[in-house]
Amino acid sequence: MARPRTVTRVHQAVLAMVGEIGFARLTMEGIATRAQVSKQTLYRSWPSPAAILFDALLASSSAPNGEIQVPDTGQLANDLEALLLATVAEMNDAAHDTMLRAVTAEIQTDPALATDLRTRLLDPQLRAVAARLAEAGVQDPAAITELLYGPMFHRWLLRTGPLDTDWAQAHLQRVLKAIDWSTSSP
Amino acid sequence: MARPRTVTRVHQAVLAMVGEIGFARLTMEGIATRAQVSKQTLYRSWPSPAAILFDALLASSSAPNGEIQVPDTGQLANDLEALLLATVAEMNDAAHDTMLRAVTAEIQTDPALATDLRTRLLDPQLRAVAARLAEAGVQDPAAITELLYGPMFHRWLLRTGPLDTDWAQAHLQRVLKAIDWSTSSP
Amino acid sequence: MARPRTVTRVHQAVLAMVGEIGFARLTMEGIATRAQVSKQTLYRSWPSPAAILFDALLASSSAPNGEIQVPDTGQLANDLEALLLATVAEMNDAAHDTMLRAVTAEIQTDPALATDLRTRLLDPQLRAVAARLAEAGVQDPAAITELLYGPMFHRWLLRTGPLDTDWAQAHLQRVLKAIDWSTSSP
Amino acid sequence: MARPRTVTRVHQAVLAMVGEIGFARLTMEGIATRAQVSKQTLYRSWPSPAAILFDALLASSSAPNGEIQVPDTGQLANDLEALLLATVAEMNDAAHDTMLRAVTAEIQTDPALATDLRTRLLDPQLRAVAARLAEAGVQDPAAITELLYGPMFHRWLLRTGPLDTDWAQAHLQRVLKAIDWSTSSP
DNA sequence: GAGTAATCGAGACGGTACGTCCCGTCTTTCC
DNA sequence: GGAAAGACGGGACGTACCGTCTCGATTACTC
Structure with a gap:
């Protein structure tokens, strides 16, 4: 749905902001402004700051499908x-x-x-x-x-x-x- | 601090409201209105809906100091x-x-x-x-x-x-x- | 300019809508949706809902050049x-x-x-x-x-x-x- | 309802703005900003820019009750x-x-x-x-x-x-x- | 009849304004 | 003189349209 360029900008913005002001002060309005994106575009793809953050985390993670490596040495x-x-x-x-x-x-x-x-x-x-x-x-x-x-x-x-x-x-x-x-x- | 009468009304209001509309939709404004109490009075005693609810829970609990009874039959x-x-x-x-x-x-x-x-x-x-x-x-x-x-x-x-x-x-x-x-x- | 088929659909849509929701609530977006026409196509031909409506009125009128018949019986x-x-x-x-x-x-x-x-x-x-x-x-x-x-x-x-x-x-x-x-x- | 100070600021703002940008571009949001007043305050007292303007006109008029002087010289x-x-x-x-x-x-x-x-x-x-x-x-x-x-x-x-x-x-x-x-x- | 351009639908997009809710502060009024 | 009532500046909400801008997919002329 959303263009890759848009998604990238939003992810970057939300990850930066959560570090600067904390999650509790994330707002859709603030993220839109920071990401140079319109509120409507944000709402088209995500319902809340939490959803954006979660999406950003998954996307930025090394294992986007949630897989983790469990070590297996036999011991x-x-x-x-x-x-x-x-x-x-x-x-x-x-x-x-x-x-x-x-x-x-x-x-x-x-x-x-x-x-x-x-x-x-x-x-x-x-x-x-x-x-x-x-x-x-x-x-x-x-x-x-x-x-x-x-x-x-x-x-x-x-x-x-x-x-x-x-x-x-x-x-x-x-x-x-x-x-x-x-x-x-x- | 606040008059007992005020505290009672606020506790009753918040307990009723959390059942009706859920915690997420509790607001200082709404509680004040429901409790027939001014917003100023609310803010004088509690900083947030969560604090009010917690207070109300403790007050309504049978063991207001948090103590619980651990059964002790020897077994x-x-x-x-x-x-x-x-x-x-x-x-x-x-x-x-x-x-x-x-x-x-x-x-x-x-x-x-x-x-x-x-x-x-x-x-x-x-x-x-x-x-x-x-x-x-x-x-x-x-x-x-x-x-x-x-x-x-x-x-x-x-x-x-x-x-x-x-x-x-x-x-x-x-x-x-x-x-x-x-x-x-x- | 616009295809006859397009113009017809827009005229029909706008005349129907003005009857249903009133002029004040006509929007380019709404007309486009109703007429199954893209917004771009609308803007290519008309600058505003008022212009569309006026156009539709003239087109649907019996005397598209605005002429009226003044009775002349001599009296x-x-x-x-x-x-x-x-x-x-x-x-x-x-x-x-x-x-x-x-x-x-x-x-x-x-x-x-x-x-x-x-x-x-x-x-x-x-x-x-x-x-x-x-x-x-x-x-x-x-x-x-x-x-x-x-x-x-x-x-x-x-x-x-x-x-x-x-x-x-x-x-x-x-x-x-x-x-x-x-x-x-x- | 609204404080005199508020009313005055809104009237001044709307009269100034209608001269500068014209009526069609008056918005509740713009008036609130210009008058240093919150949107809510505006909406508490008036439903639309037109209502504000009309109110401001009446208030600023020499005859706030709408009376006019009809000359009467006998001729x-x-x-x-x-x-x-x-x-x-x-x-x-x-x-x-x-x-x-x-x-x-x-x-x-x-x-x-x-x-x-x-x-x-x-x-x-x-x-x-x-x-x-x-x-x-x-x-x-x-x-x-x-x-x-x-x-x-x-x-x-x-x-x-x-x-x-x-x-x-x-x-x-x-x-x-x-x-x-x-x-x-x- | 095939190519090629104009035209179109669909809809994402940055933006502005909407009208509402709630915040926390402040002032007025009443008991 | 403490509390209710509520006006206030402010910020964010979620929505509606604005007018612009790609996109492919028809269409419909030209060769």
Whole structure:
């Protein structure tokens, strides 16, 4: 629908602005002005600042289809640790933190965005981790994935404690204890 | 600060309105009109609709200081199951769901509200559960509490799956496996 | 210029729309949509909804060059009465009323349309009446024409009173009294 | 409703702007900006630029209730000539011309403004003239008033000819011929 | 009958204004 | 003398049209 030139300008504008003034002060009007684009053009393609931001994030991401790389060295514990530490690093990155909080808040209100986020980002990511677990012979891999990510999400979103390397490693040990193995020990 | 009569009217108004039109459409203007109170009076006591709602929730709650009752029959597994099922029921209650989501979204933006929520609601609750775990001889009770609540929060907020009794019971089993005991086995 | 097929569709659309939504809500965009014609095509041929409407009126009129038939039975008073009553009937016709008011309003702003209206509709009409008066031996026929039509226009446009048969006949009597005759009395 | 200070600023702005850019380019938005007033304040008091302009005209007029002074020297012909020439002068004044044309066009669309104009400006004016005629013994003074003003209005609004002193005097002679006197000659 | 130009529909686009909602401040009025 | 009532400047909302501008796809003349 929208011309590539238009989309590019909007994405650049919204990414720059969210860094400068924060998500809460993003407005359709402001983005239109900054992107040198008319409000109508904005509304033709996106219903809200959150939708624009999400789109911009996906487009600028290295994996626009939401795929993530789960390391697979054969050593499950090592692989999961690498995965967790990468996620922790991402959550501690100011830009990512801001944007993920904004989108998380927004999906509480906006069902369309919620669906989008789930199908295009969240589900593929969780499924990839669960697949790695299943490959290693973990029983109920989806539940273990939840056990892995849930506490991290809780700690991060509600700021109940620091999200650092030490915590992540201790957390991983607890999760590993909870695993049921299909045939042999890990 | 404000007269008791005023506070009462505002609380009633905001609780009624959040049920009727949802949190996202609460405005200071609307609350003032509904509560038959001047905008000036509202602003004198609260900075935002979220703050008013939070205040109203605390005031209307049976435990205004945020305390919760953790069952203690001596049987840890049974007690935790009761606790989890109670929380699941609460999350599945439409009114609670709406308000908790709204407040969760809001604290991503409003640091003052975030602090308030954490110190007056969240922390006391988590501490109470951790205390029960500690009493039963669980090592690192705060981490196990996180392991208990984190996945539930993740599943609920991001709607990655149904939050029902079956899930809660299976989840509890996994968490129990992750526990280190100080002296004897469970 | 434009293809006949295009012109026809535009004329039909504009005449239908002015009846349905009134002149004030005619837009180039709306006419284009209704006529299944692109905006570009519209702008190529007409500068404004008023111009389109005026064009459509002329095209649909029985006398596209603006000529009117002034009755000539030899009895001036009778002929003028017939003329006046016909005009009164026209003014009381809702469709005519709407369109004439719209065009009258528009020419206060749009000089090109004003010139068009005057040369293609108004002047020929007034000249035809003046010619009939001159033939009957009336001195200064243009002024008498003005005396005849001016009050009717005033009463109609400003709605200072009903425009009916009784008024028209009484009015005619007053105008007749004002006439100077070139040779003999009437 | 609106504060005097606000009303003053709006009136000044609209009168200045109509002189600078013409009525057709007046917008609520532009007036608000120029008057240093918010759009909401404007809309609270007036529905359209035409209504503001009309209000400003009445307020700035020497006779805010629409009354006019009809000269009364006892010599009807002289008095009417003075009246006509004054009106002609007014119509030839650029500012008056612009504003009267704008309001005349507007009332074709806006019934509320039409009523306002008629009751507050037009009717009082016509009644005053009719009263002067009645006093002089003229039969059906309202009709004669219409005969006096109608052609002038027609000539002015449709620009069918120059509106000057010569025409006005000749026109007056014709109207005087049409008068019926109740008892004695003028 | 094929080429070639004019004409068209469709609709994206930068813009301006619309009329509304709500913000947070300020003033007036009343009890 | 504290509160209701509400006017106010301001900013953003989401929509409607404006007039311009590519696009391909007909059309309809020319060779």
